[in-house]
Amino acid sequence: MSVAIVGVGQTPFSRNCGVSIRELCFEAFREALEDLNLTSKEIDASIICSAPEYDKQRSPAGLISEYLGLTPKPTFYAESICSSSSTGVKVGYSFIKSGLHEIVAVIGFQKMSEISSAEVQERMGRGADTQWESPFGTMMPAGYAMYARAHMQKYGTTEEQLAKIKVKSGKYALLNPLAIFRREITLEECLKARVIASPLKMYDCCANADGASCVIMASEEKARKTTDTPVWVAGIGAASDTLSTTGRSNLTGLTCAVDAAKQAYQMAHLEPKDVDVAEVHDCFTIAEIMAYENLGFCKPSEGGKLIEESQTYIGGKIPVNVDGGLLSKGHPIGATGGSQIRTIVLQLQGRAGKTQVKGAEVGLVHNIGGIGVYGNVTLLRR
Amino acid sequence: MSFDKFGKISYLSETKVADFAKYLEKGKIMATRCNTCGKLYFPPQADCPDDLSTDMTWEKLSGKCKLLTYTTAHFAPAGFQDDVPYTIALAQCEEGVKVYALLSRNINENEICIGMDLKLTPLQFPNGRITYELKKA
Numbered sequence: 001m002s003v004a005i006v007g008v009g010q011t012p013f014s015r016n017c018g019v020s021i022r023e024l025c026f027e028a029f030r031e032a033l034e035d036l037n038l039t040s041k042e043i044d045a046s047i048i049c050s051a052p053e054y055d056k057q058r059s060p061a062g063l064i065s066e067y068l069g070l071t072p073k074p075t076f077y078a079e080s081i082c083s084s085s086s087t088g089v090k091v092g093y094s095f096i097k098s099g100l101h102e103i104v105a106v107i108g109f110q111k112m113s114e115i116s117s118a119e120v121q122e123r124m125g126r127g128a129d130t131q132w133e134s135p136f137g138t139m140m141p142a143g144y145a146m147y148a149r150a151h152m153q154k155y156g157t158t159e160e161q162l163a164k165i166k167v168k169s170g171k172y173a174l175l176n177p178l179a180i181f182r183r184e185i186t187l188e189e190c191l192k193a194r195v196i197a198s199p200l201k202m203y204d205c206c207a208n209a210d211g212a213s214c215v216i217m218a219s220e221e222k223a224r225k226t227t228d229t230p231v232w233v234a235g236i237g238a239a240s241d242t243l244s245t246t247g248r249s250n251l252t253g254l255t256c257a258v259d260a261a262k263q264a265y266q267m268a269h270l271e272p273k274d275v276d277v278a279e280v281h282d283c284f285t286i287a288e289i290m291a292y293e294n295l296g297f298c299k300p301s302e303g304g305k306l307i308e309e310s311q312t313y314i315g316g317k318i319p320v321n322v323d324g325g326l327l328s329k330g331h332p333i334g335a336t337g338g339s340q341i342r343t344i345v346l347q348l349q350g351r352a353g354k355t356q357v358k359g360a361e362v363g364l365v366h367n368i369g370g371i372g373v374y375g376n377v378t379l380l381r382r
Numbered sequence: 383m384s385f386d387k388f389g390k391i392s393y394l395s396e397t398k399v400a401d402f403a404k405y406l407e408k409g410k411i412m413a414t415r416c417n418t419c420g421k422l423y424f425p426p427q428a429d430c431p432d433d434l435s436t437d438m439t440w441e442k443l444s445g446k447c448k449l450l451t452y453t454t455a456h457f458a459p460a461g462f463q464d465d466v467p468y469t470i471a472l473a474q475c476e477e478g479v480k481v482y483a484l485l486s487r488n489i490n491e492n493e494i495c496i497g498m499d500l501k502l503t504p505l506q507f508p509n510g511r512i513t514y515e516l517k518k519a
C-alpha cells in the first residue's frame with residue numbers, strides 16, 4: 001500500500017505576521033484542504049511541529065488541533081528543530097503504512113516574532129552542547145561557518161561560489177509571492193555584506209520568520225477518493241549525528257544527510273540522477289553546497305563547481321530551491337520542512353507556475369535540524 | 383567546587399565530571415578513560431555508552447593539538463556581545479580526541495591556518511571563572 005500527499009498549504013513567510021499561532025496554522029490548513037474532497041472531520045490524527053523554545057504557548061498541539069476542528073482525534077507535538085515538520089511527515093507515513101490511521105494532517109509552524117530579540121539571543125546560545133560548547137559563545141552561523149572553512153580548505157570552494165547560491169535564491173524568490181525577501185541580489189552585494197561568522201556574511205545566512213505549513217497525507221485508497229492528483233511518498237530516510245562538534249568525524253559534509261539520502265534512495269529504488277527537482281535545507285549558503293554533494297547530485301568536492309556552472313538553476317542538471325529556499329523565502333523553523341514539501345508537491349502536480357520544472361516526475365526534499373544533528377530526506381513521485 | 387565556574391558563562395552546575403573544573407584550576411586539562419574498553423573521552427564523561435561502564439579514570443591531556451577548522455564570530459549570543467570578534471576553533475589533540483575552544487586573542491586572524499600547531503592551555507578570567515583556550519604552540 002502506497003502513502004500519498006493529497007494536500008499542501010503554506011502561509012506567507014514574514015517578519016511579523018500579526019496573528020496568533022492558531023490563526024497562522026489555520027491559513028496553511030485551509031490551503032491544504034482546498035479542492036480536496038475531504039473535510040476536517042475525516043482527518044484521523046494530527047501532528048503539530050515546531051521548535052518549543054520559540055513558543056509562548058505550552059503544548060501547542062491541543063490548542064491548534066482544537067482551532068482546526070480536529071478534536072477529539074489524537075494529536076501530539078513532534079520536534080527536531082528545523083526539520084520538525086519533515087519528521088512529522090515521517091511519523092504520518094508510519095501511521096498510515098501501519099494501518100493505524102488513514103488520513104493524517106502534519107502542521108508545522110513558528111512565530112519567531114512572539115519572543116523579543118533579547119530572548120532570541122539568549123536561546124541562540126543554548127542550541128549547542130550547553131556543558132562544553134555553549135560556554136564559548138557559539139551559535140548556528142558559527143557552526144556552519146566552521147564547515148564552510150573546512151570545505152574551502154579541503155576542496156578550494158570560494159566565497160564567490162557561496163555567494164552564487166544566494167544570487168540564485170534571490171532570483172527565484174522574486175517569483176515566490178510567499179517569500180520574505182522578494183528581490184534579486186548581486187554577487188557584489190553578497191560579497192560586500194558584513195561578516196556574521198567568517199567566512200559567512202549576512203547574505204550567506206537565512207532569516208528568522210513567522211509562518212506555517214500543512215501537509216495532508218492519506219492511504220492509497222483514501223487518496224484516490226480525495227484528489228485526482230495525489231503525490232506518492234516513494235522513499236523516506238532519517239538519521240542523526242552528534243550534537244557536539246567534537247563528536248563529528250566529517251567536517252566537509254553532513255553525515256546525517258548522507259545516511260538519510262541513502263535510505264530514501266534505496267527505499268524508492270531511485271538514484272540521484274532520477275531526481276528532477278529538489279528542495280534542500282539552505283539555512284546557510286554552505287549548507288546548499290554540501291547538500292549537492294551529500295545527496296549525490298555531484299561528487300564530494302564538486303558542490304562549488306555545480307553552482308558555478310549554474311547546474312542547479314531551472315534548465316540545469318538538477319534545479320534546486322526554485323522557490324527561493326530558506327535563504328530568501330525565510331526560515332520559520334517548524335514550518336520549513338512542510339513548506340519544502342509543498343514546493344515539491346506543486347512541482348509534481350504541475351502547479352508551480354513561473355518556476356515549474358517541465359515534466360517533473362520525481363522530487364526530493366532535504367530538511368536538516370540543527371547543524372546537521374537531524375537529517376530527513378524524502379523522495380516524492382507523481 | 384561545582385562545575386558552574388567553567389566557561390565565560392555556565393549553563394549548568396551539576397555533573398558527574400565536576401572534578402574537571404577542580405583539575406583545571408590546578409592547571410590540568412583532564413580527559414576520562416573507560417577502564418572497561420579503554421576509550422578516551424574528551425570532553426570528559428562519567429559514563430561509557432559502548433559498554434555501559436561507569437568505571438572511569440581521569441587522564442591528563444598533553445595539550446598538543448592541531449587546528450581542524452575555525453570561524454571568527456562578529457555576532458554573538460547573549461552574554462558574549464561585548465567580546466566580538468572572537469575566534470571559535472575545533473582542534474585535534476594528539477591523543478585522538480577533539481577540543482572545542484576559543485583561539486587565543488594573541489593569534490592574529492591572518493596567521494590562522496588549518497593544520498597549525500596549537501597548545502590547549504587553562505585560562506583564568508579576572509572574575510575567578512576558569513576555562514581553556516588554544517594558544518600558538
Ligand SMILES: [Zn+2]
Pocket residue numbers: 416417418419420421430431432433434435
Ligand atoms: Zn567503555
